[in-house]
Amino acid sequence: MAPKNSAGTSPHRELLHQMLRIRRFEERCVELYSDEKIRGFMHLYIGEEAVAVGICAALAPDDAIVSTYREHGHALVRGVPATVIMAEMYGRVAGCSRGRGGSMHIFDAEHRFYGGNAIVGGGLPLAVGLALADKMQGRSRVTACFFGDGAMAEGEFHECVNLAALWRLPVLFACENNLYAMGTALAKSHAETDLALRAASYDLVAWPVDGMDVLAVAEAAARAAESIRAGSGPHFLELRTYRFRAHSMYDPDRYRTKAEIEQWKKRDPIDSLVARMKAANEISDDDLAVMDKDICVEIDQAIAFAEQAPLEATEDLTRFVYSETSPTGAGHVKSAEAAP
Amino acid sequence: MTERGTTTYREAIREAIREALLRDDRVFLMGEDVGVYGGCFAVSLGLLEEFGPGRVRDTPLSEAGFVGAGIGAALGGMRPIVEIMTVNFSLLALDQIMNNAATLLHMSGGQFNVPLVIRMTTGAGRQLAAQHSHSLEGWYAHIPGLKILAPATLEDARGMLAPALDDPDPVLIFEHGGLYNMSGVPRPGLVDIATAALRRTGDDITLIAYGGTLHKTLAAADELATRGIKADVVDLRVLRPLDDATIMESIGRTHRAVIVDEGWRSGGLSAEISARIMEQAFYQLDAPVQRVCTAEVPIPYARHLEEAAIPQVIGIVAAAREAVAA
Ligand SMILES: Cc1ncc(C[n+]2csc(CCOP(=O)(O)OP(=O)(O)O)c2C)c(N)n1
Ligand SMILES: [Mg+2]
Numbered sequence: 001m002a003p004k005n006s007a008g009t010s011p012h013r014e015l016l017h018q019m020l021r022i023r024r025f026e027e028r029c030v031e032l033y034s035d036e037k038i039r040g041f042m043h044l045y046i047g048e049e050a051v052a053v054g055i056c057a058a059l060a061p062d063d064a065i066v067s068t069y070r071e072h073g074h075a076l077v078r079g080v081p082a083t084v085i086m087a088e089m090y091g092r093v094a095g096c097s098r099g100r101g102g103s104m105h106i107f108d109a110e111h112r113f114y115g116g117n118a119i120v121g122g123g124l125p126l127a128v129g130l131a132l133a134d135k136m137q138g139r140s141r142v143t144a145c146f147f148g149d150g151a152m153a154e155g156e157f158h159e160c161v162n163l164a165a166l167w168r169l170p171v172l173f174a175c176e177n178n179l180y181a182m183g184t185a186l187a188k189s190h191a192e193t194d195l196a197l198r199a200a201s202y203d204l205v206a207w208p209v210d211g212m213d214v215l216a217v218a219e220a221a222a223r224a225a226e227s228i229r230a231g232s233g234p235h236f237l238e239l240r241t242y243r244f245r246a247h248s249m250y251d252p253d254r255y256r257t258k259a260e261i262e263q264w265k266k267r268d269p270i271d272s273l274v275a276r277m278k279a280a281n282e283i284s285d286d287d288l289a290v291m292d293k294d295i296c297v298e299i300d301q302a303i304a305f306a307e308q309a310p311l312e313a314t315e316d317l318t319r320f321v322y323s324e325t326s327p328t329g330a331g332h333v334k335s336a337e338a339a340p
Numbered sequence: 341m342t343e344r345g346t347t348t349y350r351e352a353i354r355e356a357i358r359e360a361l362l363r364d365d366r367v368f369l370m371g372e373d374v375g376v377y378g379g380c381f382a383v384s385l386g387l388l389e390e391f392g393p394g395r396v397r398d399t400p401l402s403e404a405g406f407v408g409a410g411i412g413a414a415l416g417g418m419r420p421i422v423e424i425m426t427v428n429f430s431l432l433a434l435d436q437i438m439n440n441a442a443t444l445l446h447m448s449g450g451q452f453n454v455p456l457v458i459r460m461t462t463g464a465g466r467q468l469a470a471q472h473s474h475s476l477e478g479w480y481a482h483i484p485g486l487k488i489l490a491p492a493t494l495e496d497a498r499g500m501l502a503p504a505l506d507d508p509d510p511v512l513i514f515e516h517g518g519l520y521n522m523s524g525v526p527r528p529g530l531v532d533i534a535t536a537a538l539r540r541t542g543d544d545i546t547l548i549a550y551g552g553t554l555h556k557t558l559a560a561a562d563e564l565a566t567r568g569i570k571a572d573v574v575d576l577r578v579l580r581p582l583d584d585a586t587i588m589e590s591i592g593r594t595h596r597a598v599i600v601d602e603g604w605r606s607g608g609l610s611a612e613i614s615a616r617i618m619e620q621a622f623y624q625l626d627a628p629v630q631r632v633c634t635a636e637v638p639i640p641y642a643r644h645l646e647e648a649a650i651p652q653v654i655g656i657v658a659a660a661r662e663a664v665a666a
Pocket of ligand 2: 176
């Protein structure tokens with residue numbers, strides 16, 4: 001997690017701070033998208049912040065994250081600086097992926113952030129392999145893998161939960177069930193809509209969590225991560241959440257009603273936590289205003305950084321297709337060894 | 341009695357895997373039936389007993405899952421060798437190979453390389469029909485980010501794996517199913533994964549082949565020699581990146597070329613090589629480049645139909661004679 005907000009010591013404060021960072025960052029992204037500073041596909045996480053914040057709170061610095069194209073939130077909370085995320089969306093060489101990835105492909109080796117994967121379900125095998133490497137090398141690390149309800153219809157999901165359960169790998173499967181895969185409602189793509197129940201059939205520990213309640217998510221994630229570290233194999237959390245915005249900037253949002261969206265907005269994860277903290281005298285309106293202002297400064301700085309960041313030289317277009325350290329190695333065939 | 345040091349293509353690959361497992365703790369083999377069964381073509385027979393189930397891992401029938409897990413394990417510091425039974429089945433893992441293994445380094449701006457080796461069987465000739473016999477290595481050679489190897493000799497079967505594992509990027513090794521029983525005494529020496537090899541020399545024509553068609557092409561060269569036509573035989577060995585220099589050097593001497601490819605002609609590897617010859621050696625040519633490829637059909641079962649479908653010595657000889665007569 002990024003450094004704690006200056007004021008206060010309430011454990012809830014940092015959760016709030018991180019959720020608000022995501023919210024404000026993405027609100028600015030919308031403006032920048034209208035200004036055509038950010039292009040391509042961009043998917044917003046607004047409404048789902050409690051999931052990334054609660055899950056990431058349970059992770060240690062050397063744990064790994066594999067995420068989707070809806071990953072600004074995961075990357076920010078993980079500690080990938082807002083500056084390099086913004087520069088990436090601007091397509092600049094200072095971006096975390098040197099402008100080759102954009103909004104959907106945030107990568108950061110330092111924070112073990114393995115994308116930014118825009119093939120639905122395609123990141124899951126990476127998470128299984130990262131966890132396999134940890135297990136084979138005797139390291140006690142967790143790989144958290146985020147994916148949506150839609151991804152659970154992909155074959156890769158079923159192959160991967162089976163593999164992880166079969167080999168008892170340290171994977172935290174974090175299913176962000178926001179009830180839609182683009183415009184397809186959950187019940188229109190899944191015969192059995194109880195996703196935790198289905199995951200449990202693969203012999204791993206799985207349970208549903210209120211994904212609008214950051215404390216519930218953090219508590220569940222901490223329990224799951226502890227159990228994974230203790231060697232009890234993969235865990236699956238179905239995080240029941242909702243995206244307040246359209247699927248992407250291209251989506252006219254014709255497949256759900258305004259009333260439904262408004263109903264869910266009453267359960268805004270940020271508002272809910274603020275209300276709780278105020279009731280417990282953990283935060284004042286002034287504190288909140290300061291927190292918000294600090295966040296705005298951070299985002300302003302990120303935008304300023306992206307605005308002035310240079311572009312990758314076109315001559316460098318084909319760099320990183322192969323490793324630049326590639327040896328032209330050779331294998332030696334010795335006559336004595338040839339016999340079996 | 342066999343000569344001392346005699347080995348088969350299958351045993352040469354097994355020995356290469358064995359050596360890799362002994363040499364580096366990070367190396368492990370994973371795939372369907374590689375362990376208890378010994379590999380669907382018996383390549384890994386005995387390795388489970390020697391190295392245990394942690395390093396010789398049987399997987400479920402989940403090509404996308406375990407190929408992708410190999411990519412993830414490579415990202416996590418391991419050096420996996422993933423075996424896919426045949427190239428036809430690799431299509432179930434194509435998403436992982438194309439969208440992850442081949443793209444991650446570039447898409448992450450140089451942060452995440454994938455040091456992974458994937459081995460699989462390719463090719464026809466064993467009456468296995470249309471879902472077990474295709475030669476799709478040319479498709480894979482289309483993809484930037486991958487390196488594609490096609491060992492056709494005992495030396496390459498034995499020697500290509502080590503440099504492939506040392507490579508920081510994903511390497512796919514295509515083993516022709518018709519070669520596993522080929523036997524002989526491998527010659528000692530260094531084997532690289534960067535160049536094509538001249539397997540025979542002759543200044544009248546260049547025959548370009550790889551993998552399963554190399555041996556047919558060498559037989560065709562023998563036949564041509566009896567007719568007074570001396571052929572260079574270029575074994576491509578590495579299908580991506582192609583070693584243009586070796587091809588063009590040969591054509592610079594012979595001024596004629598025949599490309600032999602068990603893949604299909606349309607949009608295939610032979611088309612790519614032919615185009616490169618036009619681009620780089622057009623004024624050296626004394627005749628149009630000829631191609632001997634697989635007929636444009638799914639590979640059929642019946643022996644005579646399968647033989648008619650894939651490149652044969654007689655067709656290679658005919659193409660070469662036509663080029664020389666032109
Ligand atoms: C394999 C694949 N198929 C289709 C798409 C197009 N697509 C992008 S996001 C998406 C919906 C995914 O829904 P879900 O997994 O629930 O995640 P969410 O977007 O709701 O977070 C689709 C169909 C894709 N990117 N990859
Ligand atoms: Mg969804």
